[in-house]
Amino acid sequence: MRGFSRASQAGAMILLVLAVIAIAAPWIAPHDPLRTHLPDALLGPSAAYPLGTDQLGRDVLSRLIYGARISLSIGFIAVGIAIAVGVAVGGLAGFAGGWADAVLMRLVDTMLSIPTIFLLLAIIAFIGPGIYVIMAVIGLTSWMGVARLVRAEVLSLKEREYVLAARAIGASSWRVLTRHVLPNAMAPVIVSATLGVGGAILTESVLSYLGLGVQPPMPSWGNILNEGRVALGVAWWLTVSPGVCILITVLAFNLLGEGIRERFRG
Amino acid sequence: MTSLLSVEHLSVSYEQQGEPVRAVDDVTFAIEAGEVLALVGESGSGKSSVALALTRLLPMPPAVMFGEVRFQGEELLQAPEALLRAIRGGKISYVFQDPETSLNPVLPVGEQLIEAIELHTEISGASARQLAAEWLTKVGIASAGERLRAYPHQLSGGMQQRVMLAMALAAEPSLLIADEPTTALDVTVQLQILRLLRDLQRSLRLAVLLISHDLTVVERIAHRVGVMSKGRLVEIGPVAQVLQQPAHPYTQQLLKYRSMMTLRRAPPGLAQGHGEQPKGVEP
Numbered sequence: 001m002r003g004f005s006r007a008s009q010a011g012a013m014i015l016l017v018l019a020v021i022a023i024a025a026p027w028i029a030p031h032d033p034l035r036t037h038l039p040d041a042l043l044g045p046s047a048a049y050p051l052g053t054d055q056l057g058r059d060v061l062s063r064l065i066y067g068a069r070i071s072l073s074i075g076f077i078a079v080g081i082a083i084a085v086g087v088a089v090g091g092l093a094g095f096a097g098g099w100a101d102a103v104l105m106r107l108v109d110t111m112l113s114i115p116t117i118f119l120l121l122a123i124i125a126f127i128g129p130g131i132y133v134i135m136a137v138i139g140l141t142s143w144m145g146v147a148r149l150v151r152a153e154v155l156s157l158k159e160r161e162y163v164l165a166a167r168a169i170g171a172s173s174w175r176v177l178t179r180h181v182l183p184n185a186m187a188p189v190i191v192s193a194t195l196g197v198g199g200a201i202l203t204e205s206v207l208s209y210l211g212l213g214v215q216p217p218m219p220s221w222g223n224i225l226n227e228g229r230v231a232l233g234v235a236w237w238l239t240v241s242p243g244v245c246i247l248i249t250v251l252a253f254n255l256l257g258e259g260i261r262e263r264f265r266g
Numbered sequence: 267m268t269s270l271l272s273v274e275h276l277s278v279s280y281e282q283q284g285e286p287v288r289a290v291d292d293v294t295f296a297i298e299a300g301e302v303l304a305l306v307g308e309s310g311s312g313k314s315s316v317a318l319a320l321t322r323l324l325p326m327p328p329a330v331m332f333g334e335v336r337f338q339g340e341e342l343l344q345a346p347e348a349l350l351r352a353i354r355g356g357k358i359s360y361v362f363q364d365p366e367t368s369l370n371p372v373l374p375v376g377e378q379l380i381e382a383i384e385l386h387t388e389i390s391g392a393s394a395r396q397l398a399a400e401w402l403t404k405v406g407i408a409s410a411g412e413r414l415r416a417y418p419h420q421l422s423g424g425m426q427q428r429v430m431l432a433m434a435l436a437a438e439p440s441l442l443i444a445d446e447p448t449t450a451l452d453v454t455v456q457l458q459i460l461r462l463l464r465d466l467q468r469s470l471r472l473a474v475l476l477i478s479h480d481l482t483v484v485e486r487i488a489h490r491v492g493v494m495s496k497g498r499l500v501e502i503g504p505v506a507q508v509l510q511q512p513a514h515p516y517t518q519q520l521l522k523y524r525s526m527m528t529l530r531r532a533p534p535g536l537a538q539g540h541g542e543q544p545k546g547v548e549p
Binding site for chain 2: 160161162164165166167168169170171172179180183184
């Protein structure tokens with residue numbers, strides 16, 4: 001971790017802990033996140049239920065722990081899709097140049113000109129909510145920044161001597177692009193991916209909060225927040241705890257992303 | 267007998283703000299198998315453009331090329347890209363000026379050397395690695411097995427240029443194009459690399475097109491020399507003849523400047539005497 005700021009180290013630690021929690025969910029969750037137990041509805045934090053219960057008597061802590069699985073996997077997979085599409089489009093546009101570049105970049109401009117949240121709502125209204133739909137849709141609406149980044153990098157990298165040297169040993173354009181150009185463009189992509197995971201988790205929360213994301217009874221931080229909204233007056237723990245989870249996670253990703261950016265800048 | 271490489275009336279121009287700029291103007295020369303031909307001239311005289319044009323490595327727009335380049339009986343300027351890819355690195359290889367920027371910084375040098383081998387031979391996997399290590403040894407790098415795993419920044423400039431030479435020669439090409447191969451190196455390292463280049467050239471019977479602005483380098487290893495000025499090949503002939511009895515005014519001037527530079531260092535009177543009278547220019 002040499003060269004990383006304290007803040008970004010803290011971010012990395014938090015994410016490590018979260019990842020462990022998400023992976024170990026079945027073993028560390030005190031209760032079944034889906035089991036309803038109406039007599040225990042809307043209990044405040046106690047020894048049996050550290051973060052209280054919801055309207056159906058489900059343990060909030062267990063739901064948050066399982067929700068971390070859903071939220072984090074949506075974050076990672078959505079960003080994975082965004083990176084794949086962004087690197088492909090940006091790499092192709094920058095490397096090919098000419099009309100291919102013009103067409104692809106106008107596509108990026110068009111996508112950027114549509115407010116993401118409305119686009120998301122419209123698409124999900126059409127095909128219906130679902131965890132895989134959410135991953136795909138978030139990924140497919142957030143690749144444009146990556147594409148622009150990669151294109152800019154590729155434009156400067158393809159003039160490098162080692163690209164000429166690679167062509168001079170007989171490498172094909174495809175090989176030059178995938179082996180010699182793109183790997184050198186990865187630094188800003190890694191930064192953007194790290195920041196992007198936080199953003200994707202936030203978007204998932206927004207969608208789930210609006211009822212268009214992960215569907216009950218499956219817990220995600222966004223829909224726990226949504227379900228707690230109606231009981232805000234009597235059970236604050238239902239909204240505060242998922243809210244804090246989202247806050248900490250997004251913050252941790254941002255700290256780590258900034259730290260990596262600083263590090264690459266040298 | 268036909269030459270290994272023959273260049274006929276080669277012209278290269280670039281479009282610059284709608285105006286064509288002629289970088290290479292009607293250049294004709296040939297290289298025989300196993301021969302070292304040097305191209306000299308000041309920067310901007312078009313010698314690097316010639317080197318890159320031979321296997322069409324110039325970016326095709328904006329560059330436009332005319333003329334004919336024949337290599338082992340095949341015309342290269344009109345050849346399909348696939349044929350050129352097989353020739354580049356396989357039969358005609360390049361070594362560039364600055365080894366530090368010519369190696370991919372994120373790949374270990376071994377990977378890059380193995381890539382060159384795998385692109386042009388049937389050898390792959392462990393035997394390619396073995397061959398790569400052998401080539402590193404041949405270019406004078408000790409403990410080659412370890413060096414294969416080194417990243418370019420972990421090697422000195424001289425070592426990097428040795429790796430570039432190994433990459434260029436690994437597929438056993440018949441022509442090596444060395445574009446200012448020693449310019450970016452320290453003076454002591456320059457000599458080592460030149461000696462290595464000369465030894466390899468002799469042992470592999472390699473034809474070399476050496477691009478340089480340094481006449482000392484040219485004298486040391488070239489058989490023939492061509493002088494370029496403003497895109498034109500103004501004079502070409504055996505090194506001794508061109509450097510002792512230059513026929514073209516530009517060459518004479520080039521040599522005059524050079525002797526002025528040497529005289530400043532050597533005591534007067536010790537400068538080499540010149541020959542009798544200029545002979546005709548070889549076409």
